[in-house]
Amino acid sequence: MNCNHCHSTSFSILPFYYEWNSHRFDVVRCKSCSLITLSRLPNDEELQKLYSEDFFTFGAHTLDKLGIDYETMADQYGLETHKQFIKNYIEPYGTSLTSFFEIGAGMAHFLQAAKELGYAVDGLEIGDVAVRKAKEKFGIELRLGDFEKLDLSSLSNSFDCIYAGDVFEHMRDPALVVEKMYEMLRPNGIVVIKIPGTFNLLSSKIASMIFSMTNKSKKLPDKPYHLYEFTTKTISNIFLKKFQEVTVVNTIKKPSELNKKTGGIDYAIKYFLQFINYPLTKITNRFGDRMTVIAKKVS
Numbered sequence: 283m284n285c286n287h288c289h290s291t292s293f294s295i296l297p298f299y300y301e302w303n304s305h306r307f308d309v310v311r312c313k314s315c316s317l318i319t320l321s322r323l324p325n326d327e328e329l330q331k332l333y334s335e336d337f338f339t340f341g342a343h344t345l346d347k348l349g350i351d352y353e354t355m356a357d358q359y360g361l362e363t364h365k366q367f368i369k370n371y372i373e374p375y376g377t378s379l380t381s382f383f384e385i386g387a388g389m390a391h392f393l394q395a396a397k398e399l400g401y402a403v404d405g406l407e408i409g410d411v412a413v414r415k416a417k418e419k420f421g422i423e424l425r426l427g428d429f430e431k432l433d434l435s436s437l438s439n440s441f442d443c444i445y446a447g448d449v450f451e452h453m454r455d456p457a458l459v460v461e462k463m464y465e466m467l468r469p470n471g472i473v474v475i476k477i478p479g480t481f482n483l484l485s486s487k488i489a490s491m492i493f494s495m496t497n498k499s500k501k502l503p504d505k506p507y508h509l510y511e512f513t514t515k516t517i518s519n520i521f522l523k524k525f526q527e528v529t530v531v532n533t534i535k536k537p538s539e540l541n542k543k544t545g546g547i548d549y550a551i552k553y554f555l556q557f558i559n560y561p562l563t564k565i566t567n568r569f570g571d572r573m574t575v576i577a578k579k580v581s
């Protein structure tokens with residue numbers, strides 16, 4: 283296995299793993315550039331199984347345990363929240379923005395918000411259920427397909443903003459994705475992505491150290507949807523390979539806003555550490571539980 287970013291073949295196994303479809307997927311970190319990935323990426327058949335109808339009902343990220351399906355969650359999140367995001371994280375970084383393209387558009391809530399703000403919208407989605415829903419709900423015709431596999435050369439130099447929310451960590455080849463996004467942008471266009479920072483958090487770094495010292499490992503409570511995990515440093519480096527200007531904005535939940543997915547002692551420790559992590563992220567713009575990356579094609 284070669285590291286997707288630096289091509290090194292040397293990895294350390296972190297004390298976390300997924301167990302799914304009778305396989306174990308260890309979380310590993312490149313010894314050279316620190317990029318975190320899985321010991322083995324799911325194959326095509328497994329990916330299809332991961333993103334079957336189940337993902338958009340109750341399958342995605344233990345939504346079943348929260349008792350909510352994907353559509354209800356997206357509806358509750360609301361178009362206003364997307365509009366606020368566009369105003370705070372996209373408009374200040376763009377120049378003469380007119381057109382948006384979303385990768386992994388789901389049921390097109392984000393694109394509908396952009397459309398209501400006056401932007402021309404286009405997008406791609408891998409799940410056929412979601413594509414149908416986007417048409418029914420908002421009248422938005424998404425392209426159906428896999429961004430990594432589709433030939434999108436006809437869309438070169440076409441958009442001012444490419445957006446992907448909670449999608450980049452699901453991709454098999456981040457380096458290729460960054461290149462394809464760059465090609466699709468017009469000069470001065472921006473890519474804006476939102477990613478989780480699970481392994482960027484102080485609590486994960488500390489848990490990782492403690493588990494390693496005590497020779498324990500922890501099974502993660504989800505399916506192996508996230509093929510890569512990023513820190514402020516690794517995500518910057520990935521985008522800087524292609525883009526000229528990269529900004530990473532770290533955000534973090536207040537301790538009181540943590541969800542109790544795992545419960546028990548793990549949760550108690552995480553809750554306690556969040557009191558340290560929260561001000562630390564606010565001061566340093568690192569160690570956030572979520573990151574927004576804004577990368578500009580300067581030419």
Ligand SMILES: [Zn+2]
Pocket residue numbers: 285286287288289290312313314315316317
């Ligand atoms: Zn590497």
